[in-house]
Amino acid sequence: MRSAIWFRNDLRVFDNPALSHCCANSEEVIAIYIISPTQWENHHDAKVKISLWIRSLLSLQKELEKLNIPLLILESNKYQNISSDLYGLLKEKNCKNLYFNNEYPVNELKRDRSIYKEFKEKDIGVFTFHDQVIHPPGTLKTKAGGNFSVYSPFKRKWFEQLTEEQLKLYDVPKPKATININGASLSSFEKDFSTSLDGLWAVGEENIQDQVKEFLSKKGMAYKDDRNFPSIDGCSKISPYLNSGVISPKWCLLEAKKYNNNLLDEGDRGIVHWVSEILWREFYRHIIYNFPKVSMNQPFLSYTDNLKWSDNKEHLERWKAGRTGIPIVDAGIREMINTGWMHNRLRMIVAMFLSKNLLIDWREGEKFFMENLIDGDIASNNGGWQWSASTGTDAAPYFRIMNPETQSIKFDAKGKYIKKWIPELADCPIDEIHMPTEPLKYNYYEPIVDLKESRKQAIDAFGELRKD
Ligand SMILES: Cc1cc2nc3c(=O)[nH]c(=O)nc-3n(C[C@H](O)[C@H](O)[C@H](O)COP(=O)(O)OP(=O)(O)OC[C@H]3O[C@@H](n4cnc5c(N)ncnc54)[C@H](O)[C@@H]3O)c2cc1C
CATH class of the missing domain: 1.10.579.10 (DNA Cyclobutane Dipyrimidine Photolyase, subunit A, domain 3)
Structure with a gap:
């Protein structure tokens, strides 16, 4: 059976739940990335960011080739057409299932919910996972059963409800059966979107993992003090890679534990503080999910x-x-x-x-x-x-x-x-x-x-x- 993994903000092969499940349950796998310039425009995405993502896709494509998974590009200019364009591609390539990791802004949620419903009603199984957060949005509640809007109690609950299972990593999948489908060429996109700043930003999963390790080993302990001083190179600069999903927050937390006697919420004050920043990121993901008006141009208050x-x-x-x-x-x-x-x-x-x-x-x-x-x-x-x-x-x-x-x-x-x-x-x-x-x-x-x-x-x- 052939399935498809739809890459979005998760441009990596390591610790990627959608990719792992897709590979575990299918003999043959194709990968899809949707390029949608109108969506970039609507989101006001910076050219340097688009360029990083395209360069990261190229690097991902090479990793996927080792797994015999061709990466295809679907160009879909209108948000509303994504569902039908994607369905057309899946039928053309004879895929029975679609796997992806969730996104939480309101339009993305709407799009995914309708894809989930429509494809299931047709003949394509849809399987979704959470990889940007440890606790899926909606699963952490206040005592009164509401959603958190203040960080500190959110963080307390985050730790209270954390299980070992949630921190298990997904290995890089084993290679799949080869298939006779060629991967897409990304070179024209790479050329069209390249910027003069690209040289400042490395790509590649392993390179970025090394960057995190280097930060934790050399600067992690001083982070709480140094992070406030802009002339000190005291923070990790991994935000572009967490956001494009070249590394997962879960992996970052587990790495942090290695430098802190296997602890996350106590121990070295620098590392503990860095962990709490990763949780701020998760907090804001819960916020846009639980209070969708904030991603609709409205103030929370x-x-x-x-x-x-x-x-x-x-x-x-x-x-x-x-x-x-x-x-x-x-x-x-x-x-x-x-x-x-x-x-x-x-x-x-x-x-x-x-x-x-x-x-x-x-x-x-x-x-x-x-x-x-x-x-x-x-x-x-x-x-x-x-x-x-x-x-x-x-x-x-x-x-x-x-x-x-x-x-x-x-x-x-x-x-x-x-x-x-x-x-x-x-x-x-x-x-x-x-x-x-x-x-x-x-x-x-x-x-x-x-x-x-x-x-x-x-x-x-x-x-x-x-x-x-
Ligand atoms: C006005 C404003 C706008 C911001 N816009 C963005 C944005 O578009 N994208 C973005 O990733 N971050 C944003 N941040 C948060 C923060 O400034 C960056 O995440 C951080 O500077 C990235 O650098 P770093 O990777 O070295 O972070 P580190 O200090 O090394 O922290 C590690 C990771 O924790 C997360 N993190 C750290 N601080 C915050 C925070 N305050 N809120 C949420 N997550 C955090 C990031 O993912 C970061 O990579 C914004 C903050 C402010 C005040």
Whole structure:
């Protein structure tokens, strides 16, 4: 019997439940990846991210060849056509079953639910699995039976309900019978989407596994302290690979245990903290599943939609260009534009600056991040933005606004990070680097807002909101 595995955000052969089950239950297997440029556009996916995914697909294709599994590409431009296009391909290739790992944003859920129903009513078995999370969304409940919207109790429940079984890894499957179907050529996609930043981002399952091991062995223990300082190379930079599924979160957690006496929630404070960040990622996946409105462009706290956001286009454009005149903010944006990635501390600083000091709708920032980040991820990006804008789950209280200058003094005391990304300020003395008194002297910019005044305006605007 022949079956198909549909790869989505799980571009790996190791610890891939859908692939393992598909191979265990079928003599012959084909792999499918759906390329949908309109979907990329609708999601505002960054070119550097698409390029990484295509390069990762090429690497996956080579791994699959060793298993005698050809990788086919289905180009389906309209979201609504995916189901019929996929069905057509499965019939053409004589596949009896379809296997895939779940996705949780609202449109993906809708698509998968209708595929599940339609294909079963026809003549194709559909088998789905959870690989992006350890606890499937919907299975962790508060005492009152509701869904968690606060991280700490979510995390407690996550550990309480964890079983050994849930942390079992799936080995790379054994090779299948050979079939007479050629794999697709990805070279034109690779060419069309290549970017000047590609060289910064390695691909390949083993390479990325090595990156995680190297991080855990050399930087894991110092992570809790170092992770806040953007000029220190103190975090793992694995977000692009968790999101494309080149590595699984489960494998990451098990690796972390190896460096922490087989423990996850106690022991070394650095490793324990890293584990808790992986769980933040899982938390936001539960959030978009349990509260679908957040992936429909709506705030978790509905009343915050009454806020009168500023439509100052010049402010928005200067924020996007890294020309606000606030060095730490501009450095963060420029890091993203020049690498596809931004340090977490900076993501919080620039997001708060946009949504509070500039009082610009967080959705503008959310979109701009997606357009530029190599790790752009609907759940984590939305969670981070709504946290920063005080519109989301477990969000920062609206009156606790990070002051970018104070953050800069605290987390980039020597201005190393600022100088790296703002060459204009290379000669600016250290006691001025966080807020130069004569910025034009360096060909830099005057601040677009007064930090104290704009902070007060934001607090007033949020304070006036009615919660009913
Ligand atoms: C406004 C804003 C937007 C964000 N947008 C994204 C996004 O689009 N994609 C994305 O993957 N992360 C996003 N994050 C979360 C976080 O900034 C990145 O995951 C992290 O910087 C990635 O770097 P790292 O792999 O070195 O993380 P590490 O510090 O090494 O952490 C390990 C992993 O834990 C997860 N993680 C860490 N911090 C968070 C967090 N705050 N929320 C959710 N998961 C986390 C990531 O998967 C990360 O790879 C955003 C945060 C904010 C404040």
